[in-house]
Amino acid sequence: DIQMTQSPSSLSASVGDRVTITCRASQGINNYLAWFQQKPGKAPKSLIYAASSLQSGVPSKFSGSGSGTDFTLTISSLQPEDFATYYCQQYNSYPLTFGGGTKVEIK
Amino acid sequence: QITLKESGPSLVKPTQTLTLTCTFSGFSLSSSGVGVGWIRQPPGKALEWLALIYWDDDKRYSPSLKTSLTITRDTSKNQVVLTMTNLDPVDTATYYCARRIYTYGQAIFDYWGQGTLVTVSS
Numbered sequence: 001d002i003q004m005t006q007s008p009s010s011l012s013a014s015v016g017d018r019v020t021i022t023c024r025a026s027q028g029i030n031n032y033l034a035w036f037q038q039k040p041g042k043a044p045k046s047l048i049y050a051a052s053s054l055q056s057g058v059p060s061k062f063s064g065s066g067s068g069t070d071f072t073l074t075i076s077s078l079q080p081e082d083f084a085t086y087y088c089q090q091y092n093s094y095p096l097t098f099g100g101g102t103k104v105e106i107k
Numbered sequence: 108q109i110t111l112k113e114s115g116p117s118l119v120k121p122t123q124t125l126t127l128t129c130t131f132s133g134f135s136l137s138s139s140g141v142g143v144g145w146i147r148q149p150p151g152k153a154l155e156w157l158a159l160i161y162w163d164d165d166k167r168y169s170p171s172l173k174t175s176l177t178i179t180r181d182t183s184k185n186q187v188v189l190t191m192t193n194l195d196p197v198d199t200a201t202y203y204c205a206r207r208i209y210t211y212g213q214a215i216f217d218y219w220g221q222g223t224l225v226t227v228s229s
Contacts, residue, residue: 001170034215036154043203043219044154050213087154091214095169096144096156 002026002090006099012107017078021102023071023088032092035064035073038101039084047086048073078104109133111143111204111220118226123194125225129187129204136182138162140209143187144216145178147200155200159207160187194227201225 003026013019023033031051036044046055048064051071061076075082083106088099115127129143136143144159158178159167168176177190187204201224205216 032213036216043222044216045219046215046217049215049217050211053211053213055217089154089156089216094167095171096159098154098156100153 001095002029002093002097004088004090004097004099006086006088006102008102009100010103010105012105013078014107015078015080017107019075019078019082019104021073021086021088021104023066023073023099025069025071025090025092028068029090029092031067032090033064033066033071034089034091035062036087036089037082037084038087044087075104080106109206109218111206111218113202113204113220113223115202115223115225117224118228119194120229121195121227125189125191125194125198127189127191127202127204127223127225129189129220131185131187131204131206131220134206136160136162136180136185136187142207142214143180144205144207145187145189145202146205146216147198147202148222149197149200152200157191157202158189161207196227199225199227 005024007022033051035048038044052064063074085101085103111131142161145157160178175192201222203222205219
C-alpha cells in the first residue's frame with residue numbers, strides 16, 4: 001500500500017495568512033493526487049485533482065503543486081470559511097489511500 | 108444536479124452484518140467512466156477507502172477488509188449497496204458514498220453523500 005503522510009497534522013493561522021500543507025507519498029504516484037476539505041460534521045469536498053487542477057467552483061486562492069512523491073496545497077489568503085481539515089488522497093494505485101489530515105485552526 | 112445519499116442502520120451489534128445503501132441521482136452508473144465508492148471515517152480520525160464499483164461492474168476492495176466486504180449495484184434503482192460482515196466496535200464510523208469519475212485521464216471522487224453514522228455496540 002502507498003502511505004500518504006501529511007504535515008503538519010495541525011496548524012494555527014490568522015485570517016489573511018498564506019498557508020501551505022505538505023503531503024508525501026511512500027512511493028511515486030505521478031500526479032495522481034487529490035485534495036479535499038472537510039468541515040466538522042460535513043462530507044469532504046473536492047478541491048484539487050491531478051495535483052494541481054482546481055475542481056469546478058473552487059476559488060483560485062487554493063492551489064496545488066508537486067509530482068512524484070511530494071505535494072503541497074497552498075491557501076493564498078486564509079479566510080474564516082477556510083478553517084477546516086484538509087486531506088490528500090492518492091489514486092495512482094489500489095488501495096486508494098488518504099493522508100492523516102491537517103487541521104487548520106484560527107490563531 | 109448530482110446527489111448521493113447513504114442509508115442504513117445507525118446501530119448494529121458486534122458480529123452482525125451491516126448493509127448500507129447509496130441512492131444517487133443526476134448521473135448513471137451505466138455511463139462509461141463512472142464509479143461509486145464507499146469511504147468511512149471513525150470519529151475524530153482520517154478517511155479510509157473501502158470499496159468501488161464501476162460502470163462495467165468491475166469491483167475493487169480494500170485488501171485489509173476484502174474478506175468482509177461486498178459491493179453491488181442496481182442500475183435500475185440508481186443504488187449501490189455495501190455489505191460488511193462480522194462487525195466489530197472498531198467499525199464504528201461515518202460511512203460515505205462518493206461518485207468516482209474519469210476526467211482528463213484522472214479518476215476522482217467529485218461528489219459525496221452526507222454520510223451516515225454507524226455505531227457498533229452490544
